[in-house]
Amino acid sequence: MTTLAADALANANVLDLVPYQPGKPIEELVRERGIPAEQIVKLASNENPLGMSPKARAAAEAALAEGERYPEQFDLAAAIAAHCGVHAAQVLLGNGSNDILDFVARVFLRQGDESVISQYAFLVYELATRAAGATPVFVPATPGYGHDLDGMLAAITPKTRVLWIANPNNPTGTFIPYAEIKSFLAQVPQRVIVVLDEAYYEYLPPAQREDTTKWLADFPNLVLTRTFSKVYGLAGLRVGYGLMHPQLAGLLNRVRPPFNVNRMGGAAAVAALGDATFVAQSYACNIAGRTQLVVGFADLGMETIGNEGNFITFKVADAAAVNERLLARGIIVRPLVNYGLAEFLRVTIGTKSENVRFLAALGACLEKH
Numbered sequence: 001m002t003t004l005a006a007d008a009l010a011n012a013n014v015l016d017l018v019p020y021q022p023g024k025p026i027e028e029l030v031r032e033r034g035i036p037a038e039q040i041v042k043l044a045s046n047e048n049p050l051g052m053s054p055k056a057r058a059a060a061e062a063a064l065a066e067g068e069r070y071p072e073q074f075d076l077a078a079a080i081a082a083h084c085g086v087h088a089a090q091v092l093l094g095n096g097s098n099d100i101l102d103f104v105a106r107v108f109l110r111q112g113d114e115s116v117i118s119q120y121a122f123l124v125y126e127l128a129t130r131a132a133g134a135t136p137v138f139v140p141a142t143p144g145y146g147h148d149l150d151g152m153l154a155a156i157t158p159k160t161r162v163l164w165i166a167n168p169n170n171p172t173g174t175f176i177p178y179a180e181i182k183s184f185l186a187q188v189p190q191r192v193i194v195v196l197d198e199a200y201y202e203y204l205p206p207a208q209r210e211d212t213t214k215w216l217a218d219f220p221n222l223v224l225t226r227t228f229s230k231v232y233g234l235a236g237l238r239v240g241y242g243l244m245h246p247q248l249a250g251l252l253n254r255v256r257p258p259f260n261v262n263r264m265g266g267a268a269a270v271a272a273l274g275d276a277t278f279v280a281q282s283y284a285c286n287i288a289g290r291t292q293l294v295v296g297f298a299d300l301g302m303e304t305i306g307n308e309g310n311f312i313t314f315k316v317a318d319a320a321a322v323n324e325r326l327l328a329r330g331i332i333v334r335p336l337v338n339y340g341l342a343e344f345l346r347v348t349i350g351t352k353s354e355n356v357r358f359l360a361a362l363g364a365c366l367e368k369h
Protein backbone atom coordinates (compact mmCIF):
# COMPACT_ATOMS: atom_id res chain seq x y z
CA MET A 1 0.00 0.00 0.00
CA THR A 2 1.30 3.49 -0.70
CA THR A 3 2.01 5.56 2.38
CA LEU A 4 -0.15 8.46 3.34
CA ALA A 5 0.74 11.17 5.85
CA ALA A 6 -2.65 10.54 7.41
CA ASP A 7 -1.78 12.08 10.77
CA ALA A 8 -1.09 15.40 9.10
CA LEU A 9 -4.54 15.34 7.53
CA ALA A 10 -6.47 14.58 10.71
CA ASN A 11 -7.73 17.05 13.28
CA ALA A 12 -4.96 17.38 15.88
CA ASN A 13 -7.24 16.38 18.76
CA VAL A 14 -7.99 13.05 17.10
CA LEU A 15 -4.31 12.10 17.29
CA ASP A 16 -4.52 12.16 21.11
CA LEU A 17 -7.53 9.86 21.29
CA VAL A 18 -7.13 6.33 22.60
CA PRO A 19 -9.95 4.13 21.27
CA TYR A 20 -12.42 2.77 23.82
CA GLN A 21 -11.42 -0.74 24.88
CA PRO A 22 -14.47 -2.98 25.11
CA GLY A 23 -14.56 -6.17 27.14
CA LYS A 24 -12.92 -9.10 25.40
CA PRO A 25 -15.47 -10.84 23.16
CA ILE A 26 -16.01 -14.57 23.66
CA GLU A 27 -15.03 -15.13 20.01
CA GLU A 28 -11.61 -13.59 20.69
CA LEU A 29 -10.87 -15.91 23.60
CA VAL A 30 -11.88 -18.85 21.43
CA ARG A 31 -9.45 -17.69 18.72
CA GLU A 32 -6.60 -16.90 21.12
CA ARG A 33 -6.68 -19.91 23.41
CA GLY A 34 -8.83 -22.50 21.70
CA ILE A 35 -11.20 -22.66 24.67
CA PRO A 36 -14.60 -23.90 23.43
CA ALA A 37 -17.14 -21.07 23.45
CA GLU A 38 -19.57 -23.00 25.64
CA GLN A 39 -16.94 -23.24 28.39
CA ILE A 40 -16.38 -19.48 28.47
CA VAL A 41 -18.10 -17.21 30.97
CA LYS A 42 -18.11 -13.58 29.86
CA LEU A 43 -18.65 -11.19 32.75
CA ALA A 44 -16.83 -8.26 31.22
CA SER A 45 -19.35 -5.89 29.66
CA ASN A 46 -22.27 -5.58 32.06
CA GLU A 47 -24.54 -7.47 29.70
CA ASN A 48 -27.73 -9.09 30.96
CA PRO A 49 -26.94 -12.72 31.88
CA LEU A 50 -30.57 -13.70 31.18
CA GLY A 51 -30.33 -12.53 27.59
CA MET A 52 -33.26 -10.53 26.29
CA SER A 53 -37.03 -10.70 26.69
CA PRO A 54 -38.51 -13.41 24.44
CA LYS A 55 -40.98 -10.76 23.29
CA ALA A 56 -38.13 -8.46 22.27
CA ARG A 57 -36.42 -11.29 20.40
CA ALA A 58 -39.64 -12.14 18.53
CA ALA A 59 -40.15 -8.47 17.63
CA ALA A 60 -36.59 -8.15 16.32
CA GLU A 61 -37.00 -11.29 14.23
CA ALA A 62 -40.29 -10.04 12.81
CA ALA A 63 -38.68 -6.67 11.97
CA LEU A 64 -35.90 -8.44 10.09
CA ALA A 65 -38.50 -9.51 7.55
CA GLU A 66 -38.71 -5.85 6.55
CA GLY A 67 -34.98 -5.24 6.76
CA GLU A 68 -34.88 -3.65 3.31
CA ARG A 69 -37.00 -0.72 4.54
CA TYR A 70 -35.54 2.20 6.41
CA PRO A 71 -36.67 2.14 10.03
CA GLU A 72 -39.65 4.10 11.23
CA GLN A 73 -38.86 5.60 14.62
CA PHE A 74 -42.08 7.25 15.69
CA ASP A 75 -43.32 4.22 17.66
CA LEU A 76 -40.15 3.87 19.68
CA ALA A 77 -40.02 7.54 20.69
CA ALA A 78 -43.71 7.38 21.60
CA ALA A 79 -43.23 4.20 23.65
CA ILE A 80 -40.29 5.71 25.53
CA ALA A 81 -42.21 8.94 26.15
CA ALA A 82 -45.16 6.98 27.55
CA HIS A 83 -42.91 4.78 29.66
CA CYS A 84 -41.06 7.76 31.14
CA GLY A 85 -43.99 10.13 31.40
CA VAL A 86 -42.53 12.83 29.13
CA HIS A 87 -43.51 14.33 25.78
CA ALA A 88 -42.17 12.66 22.66
CA ALA A 89 -40.46 15.96 21.80
CA GLN A 90 -38.27 15.42 24.88
CA VAL A 91 -36.99 12.06 23.65
CA LEU A 92 -33.88 11.69 21.55
CA LEU A 93 -33.06 8.25 20.18
CA GLY A 94 -29.53 6.91 20.20
CA ASN A 95 -27.64 4.00 18.71
CA GLY A 96 -26.99 3.07 22.31
CA SER A 97 -26.96 5.90 24.84
CA ASN A 98 -23.33 6.36 23.85
CA ASP A 99 -24.72 8.13 20.78
CA ILE A 100 -26.44 10.74 22.96
CA LEU A 101 -23.19 11.41 24.84
CA ASP A 102 -21.50 12.04 21.52
CA PHE A 103 -24.27 14.35 20.28
CA VAL A 104 -23.96 16.45 23.44
CA ALA A 105 -20.24 16.84 22.85
CA ARG A 106 -20.69 17.68 19.17
CA VAL A 107 -23.36 20.28 19.81
CA PHE A 108 -21.96 22.00 22.89
CA LEU A 109 -18.19 21.50 22.87
CA ARG A 110 -15.48 22.83 20.63
CA GLN A 111 -11.84 23.79 20.93
CA GLY A 112 -11.24 26.00 23.94
CA ASP A 113 -14.26 24.70 25.84
CA GLU A 114 -14.04 22.55 28.94
CA SER A 115 -16.13 19.67 30.21
CA VAL A 116 -16.01 18.60 33.84
CA ILE A 117 -15.60 14.88 34.56
CA SER A 118 -15.12 12.95 37.78
CA GLN A 119 -12.01 10.82 38.17
CA TYR A 120 -13.00 7.17 37.51
CA ALA A 121 -16.16 8.20 35.64
CA PHE A 122 -17.24 6.36 32.48
CA LEU A 123 -14.46 6.81 29.89
CA VAL A 124 -16.72 7.85 27.04
CA TYR A 125 -17.11 11.34 28.55
CA GLU A 126 -13.43 12.01 28.04
CA LEU A 127 -13.46 10.48 24.57
CA ALA A 128 -16.47 12.50 23.44
CA THR A 129 -14.94 15.67 24.85
CA ARG A 130 -11.59 15.18 23.15
CA ALA A 131 -13.18 14.11 19.88
CA ALA A 132 -14.96 17.47 19.83
CA GLY A 133 -11.62 19.19 20.35
CA ALA A 134 -12.48 20.40 23.86
CA THR A 135 -10.59 19.88 27.10
CA PRO A 136 -11.64 17.43 29.83
CA VAL A 137 -11.20 18.76 33.36
CA PHE A 138 -10.92 15.90 35.85
CA VAL A 139 -12.10 16.29 39.43
CA PRO A 140 -10.52 13.95 41.99
CA ALA A 141 -12.93 11.30 43.26
CA THR A 142 -14.08 11.05 46.86
CA PRO A 143 -12.14 8.59 49.05
CA GLY A 144 -14.89 6.07 48.20
CA TYR A 145 -14.14 6.43 44.45
CA GLY A 146 -17.35 8.39 43.81
CA HIS A 147 -18.17 11.79 42.33
CA ASP A 148 -17.21 14.78 44.48
CA LEU A 149 -20.05 17.13 43.55
CA ASP A 150 -18.63 20.10 45.49
CA GLY A 151 -15.34 19.59 43.73
CA MET A 152 -17.14 19.43 40.39
CA LEU A 153 -18.97 22.68 41.14
CA ALA A 154 -15.68 24.33 42.03
CA ALA A 155 -14.19 23.13 38.74
CA ILE A 156 -16.72 25.06 36.65
CA THR A 157 -15.07 27.99 34.86
CA PRO A 158 -16.33 30.43 32.22
CA LYS A 159 -15.09 27.89 29.66
CA THR A 160 -17.19 25.03 31.03
CA ARG A 161 -20.00 24.01 28.69
CA VAL A 162 -20.75 20.44 29.77
CA LEU A 163 -20.56 18.49 33.03
CA TRP A 164 -20.98 14.71 33.17
CA ILE A 165 -22.32 12.59 36.02
CA ALA A 166 -22.87 8.83 35.96
CA ASN A 167 -25.29 7.60 38.61
CA PRO A 168 -24.63 4.81 39.41
CA ASN A 169 -21.15 5.18 37.94
CA ASN A 170 -19.42 2.56 35.84
CA PRO A 171 -16.83 1.17 36.69
CA THR A 172 -16.95 2.08 40.38
CA GLY A 173 -20.60 1.19 41.12
CA THR A 174 -20.86 4.29 43.29
CA PHE A 175 -24.16 6.07 43.82
CA ILE A 176 -24.92 9.70 44.67
CA PRO A 177 -28.10 10.27 46.71
CA TYR A 178 -30.67 12.12 44.61
CA ALA A 179 -31.06 14.95 47.13
CA GLU A 180 -27.38 15.78 46.63
CA ILE A 181 -27.69 15.79 42.86
CA LYS A 182 -30.76 17.98 43.01
CA SER A 183 -29.14 20.62 45.18
CA PHE A 184 -26.07 20.40 42.96
CA LEU A 185 -28.19 21.05 39.86
CA ALA A 186 -29.66 24.11 41.52
CA GLN A 187 -26.13 25.52 41.86
CA VAL A 188 -24.83 24.77 38.35
CA PRO A 189 -25.18 27.77 36.03
CA GLN A 190 -27.77 27.07 33.35
CA ARG A 191 -25.22 27.78 30.63
CA VAL A 192 -23.61 24.46 31.56
CA ILE A 193 -25.26 21.33 30.17
CA VAL A 194 -25.40 18.61 32.83
CA VAL A 195 -25.52 15.07 31.53
CA LEU A 196 -26.90 12.62 34.08
CA ASP A 197 -26.07 9.17 32.74
CA GLU A 198 -28.53 6.65 34.16
CA ALA A 199 -27.49 3.51 32.31
CA TYR A 200 -28.06 1.45 35.49
CA TYR A 201 -31.19 3.26 36.67
CA GLU A 202 -33.40 0.15 36.46
CA TYR A 203 -31.04 -1.80 38.73
CA LEU A 204 -31.62 0.56 41.65
CA PRO A 205 -34.11 -0.68 44.25
CA PRO A 206 -37.46 0.95 43.42
CA ALA A 207 -37.55 2.61 46.85
CA GLN A 208 -34.16 4.21 46.21
CA ARG A 209 -34.99 5.31 42.66
CA GLU A 210 -36.24 8.83 42.13
CA ASP A 211 -38.16 9.82 39.01
CA THR A 212 -35.51 12.17 37.64
CA THR A 213 -37.64 12.96 34.58
CA LYS A 214 -39.59 15.26 36.94
CA TRP A 215 -36.47 17.38 37.26
CA LEU A 216 -36.50 18.26 33.57
CA ALA A 217 -39.17 20.90 34.21
CA ASP A 218 -36.90 22.73 36.66
CA PHE A 219 -33.56 22.23 34.96
CA PRO A 220 -33.67 23.00 31.22
CA ASN A 221 -29.91 22.35 31.05
CA LEU A 222 -30.32 18.73 32.18
CA VAL A 223 -29.86 15.77 29.82
CA LEU A 224 -30.79 12.32 31.14
CA THR A 225 -29.47 9.29 29.30
CA ARG A 226 -30.78 5.75 29.61
CA THR A 227 -30.23 2.56 27.70
CA PHE A 228 -31.71 -0.72 26.54
CA SER A 229 -28.25 -2.34 26.80
CA LYS A 230 -28.31 -3.25 30.46
CA VAL A 231 -31.45 -4.46 32.26
CA TYR A 232 -33.34 -4.87 28.97
CA GLY A 233 -30.57 -7.05 27.55
CA LEU A 234 -30.37 -5.45 24.10
CA ALA A 235 -26.68 -4.41 24.12
CA GLY A 236 -26.05 -6.01 20.74
CA LEU A 237 -28.96 -4.21 19.12
CA ARG A 238 -27.72 -0.76 20.20
CA VAL A 239 -30.64 1.28 21.48
CA GLY A 240 -30.50 4.09 24.01
CA TYR A 241 -32.12 7.45 24.53
CA GLY A 242 -31.83 10.88 26.03
CA LEU A 243 -34.57 12.80 27.85
CA MET A 244 -34.36 16.58 27.95
CA HIS A 245 -35.98 19.94 27.33
CA PRO A 246 -37.59 19.92 23.85
CA GLN A 247 -35.31 22.75 22.72
CA LEU A 248 -32.22 20.77 23.69
CA ALA A 249 -33.64 17.71 21.94
CA GLY A 250 -34.19 19.86 18.87
CA LEU A 251 -30.55 20.94 18.87
CA LEU A 252 -29.14 17.46 19.42
CA ASN A 253 -31.47 16.10 16.78
CA ARG A 254 -29.62 18.20 14.19
CA VAL A 255 -26.48 16.10 14.52
CA ARG A 256 -28.28 12.79 14.94
CA PRO A 257 -27.70 10.62 11.87
CA PRO A 258 -31.01 9.75 10.25
CA PHE A 259 -32.15 6.22 11.17
CA ASN A 260 -29.55 5.82 13.93
CA VAL A 261 -31.76 3.20 15.57
CA ASN A 262 -32.24 0.31 13.21
CA ARG A 263 -35.49 -1.50 12.54
CA MET A 264 -34.68 -4.61 14.59
CA GLY A 265 -33.39 -2.65 17.56
CA GLY A 266 -36.34 -0.29 17.56
CA ALA A 267 -38.89 -3.08 17.41
CA ALA A 268 -37.10 -5.04 20.14
CA ALA A 269 -36.95 -1.97 22.38
CA VAL A 270 -40.69 -1.28 22.07
CA ALA A 271 -41.42 -4.91 22.94
CA ALA A 272 -38.91 -4.82 25.81
CA LEU A 273 -40.74 -1.88 27.38
CA GLY A 274 -43.87 -3.99 27.28
CA ASP A 275 -42.34 -6.95 29.13
CA ALA A 276 -42.26 -5.92 32.77
CA THR A 277 -41.97 -9.58 33.79
CA PHE A 278 -38.59 -9.95 32.09
CA VAL A 279 -37.32 -6.73 33.66
CA ALA A 280 -38.45 -7.95 37.09
CA GLN A 281 -36.69 -11.29 36.54
CA SER A 282 -33.50 -9.51 35.48
CA TYR A 283 -33.66 -7.25 38.49
CA ALA A 284 -34.20 -10.19 40.86
CA CYS A 285 -31.38 -12.17 39.25
CA ASN A 286 -29.08 -9.19 39.79
CA ILE A 287 -30.03 -8.76 43.44
CA ALA A 288 -29.48 -12.47 44.17
CA GLY A 289 -26.23 -12.56 42.21
CA ARG A 290 -24.95 -9.45 43.92
CA THR A 291 -25.46 -11.02 47.36
CA GLN A 292 -23.78 -14.19 46.15
CA LEU A 293 -20.73 -12.28 44.91
CA VAL A 294 -20.55 -9.96 47.92
CA VAL A 295 -20.48 -13.01 50.21
CA GLY A 296 -17.96 -14.69 47.92
CA PHE A 297 -15.63 -11.69 47.94
CA ALA A 298 -15.91 -11.47 51.72
CA ASP A 299 -15.03 -15.16 52.03
CA LEU A 300 -11.96 -14.54 49.93
CA GLY A 301 -11.11 -11.56 52.12
CA MET A 302 -11.30 -9.18 49.17
CA GLU A 303 -12.15 -5.51 49.11
CA THR A 304 -14.82 -4.23 46.73
CA ILE A 305 -16.00 -0.75 45.73
CA GLY A 306 -19.68 0.16 45.15
CA ASN A 307 -22.10 -2.35 43.65
CA GLU A 308 -25.15 -0.30 42.68
CA GLY A 309 -25.24 -1.49 39.08
CA ASN A 310 -25.01 -5.01 37.64
CA PHE A 311 -21.29 -5.31 38.32
CA ILE A 312 -18.78 -5.26 41.16
CA THR A 313 -15.29 -3.80 41.09
CA PHE A 314 -12.87 -5.59 43.36
CA LYS A 315 -9.33 -4.97 44.50
CA VAL A 316 -6.59 -7.43 43.71
CA ALA A 317 -2.96 -6.38 43.96
CA ASP A 318 -1.72 -8.21 40.86
CA ALA A 319 -4.81 -7.53 38.79
CA ALA A 320 -3.13 -8.07 35.42
CA ALA A 321 -1.79 -11.50 36.43
CA VAL A 322 -5.08 -12.56 38.00
CA ASN A 323 -6.90 -11.44 34.86
CA GLU A 324 -4.58 -13.62 32.78
CA ARG A 325 -5.19 -16.63 35.02
CA LEU A 326 -8.94 -16.09 34.86
CA LEU A 327 -8.75 -15.94 31.05
CA ALA A 328 -6.84 -19.22 31.01
CA ARG A 329 -9.82 -20.69 32.88
CA GLY A 330 -12.28 -19.24 30.40
CA ILE A 331 -13.50 -16.41 32.64
CA ILE A 332 -13.57 -12.93 31.10
CA VAL A 333 -13.70 -9.95 33.47
CA ARG A 334 -12.70 -6.35 32.84
CA PRO A 335 -9.28 -4.89 33.68
CA LEU A 336 -9.48 -1.20 34.64
CA VAL A 337 -5.94 -0.01 33.93
CA ASN A 338 -7.24 2.57 31.47
CA TYR A 339 -9.36 4.03 34.28
CA GLY A 340 -6.30 4.48 36.47
CA LEU A 341 -7.52 1.56 38.59
CA ALA A 342 -4.65 -0.84 37.91
CA GLU A 343 -5.24 -2.81 41.11
CA PHE A 344 -8.89 -3.52 40.34
CA LEU A 345 -10.94 -5.79 38.14
CA ARG A 346 -14.64 -5.42 37.35
CA VAL A 347 -16.94 -8.41 37.19
CA THR A 348 -20.48 -8.30 35.81
CA ILE A 349 -23.03 -10.01 38.05
CA GLY A 350 -23.94 -13.22 36.22
CA THR A 351 -26.40 -16.04 36.70
CA LYS A 352 -26.05 -18.17 39.82
CA SER A 353 -23.95 -20.79 38.05
CA GLU A 354 -21.77 -18.20 36.31
CA ASN A 355 -21.10 -16.55 39.65
CA VAL A 356 -20.19 -19.91 41.18
CA ARG A 357 -17.72 -20.57 38.38
CA PHE A 358 -16.25 -17.10 38.66
CA LEU A 359 -15.77 -17.29 42.42
CA ALA A 360 -14.23 -20.75 42.26
CA ALA A 361 -11.85 -19.67 39.50
CA LEU A 362 -10.94 -16.49 41.35
CA GLY A 363 -10.23 -18.42 44.53
CA ALA A 364 -8.01 -20.83 42.61
CA CYS A 365 -6.18 -17.99 40.82
CA LEU A 366 -5.38 -16.30 44.11
CA GLU A 367 -4.32 -19.47 45.94
CA LYS A 368 -1.98 -20.95 43.42
CA HIS A 369 0.41 -18.01 43.26
Ligand SMILES: *Cc1c(COP(=O)(O)O)cnc(C)c1O
Pocket residue numbers: 046095096097098099122166169170197199226227228229235238239240
Ligand atom coordinates in the same frame (compact mmCIF):
# COMPACT_ATOMS: atom_id res chain seq x y z
C1 LIG B 1 -23.12 0.74 29.45
C2 LIG B 1 -23.07 2.20 29.74
C3 LIG B 1 -23.62 3.14 28.87
C4 LIG B 1 -24.29 2.86 27.62
O1 LIG B 1 -24.09 2.00 26.77
P1 LIG B 1 -24.92 1.92 25.41
O2 LIG B 1 -24.83 0.49 25.10
O3 LIG B 1 -24.24 2.82 24.44
O4 LIG B 1 -26.31 2.39 25.70
C5 LIG B 1 -23.58 4.46 29.20
N1 LIG B 1 -23.06 4.86 30.34
C6 LIG B 1 -22.54 4.02 31.22
C7 LIG B 1 -22.00 4.53 32.48
C8 LIG B 1 -22.51 2.66 30.93
O5 LIG B 1 -21.94 1.81 31.79
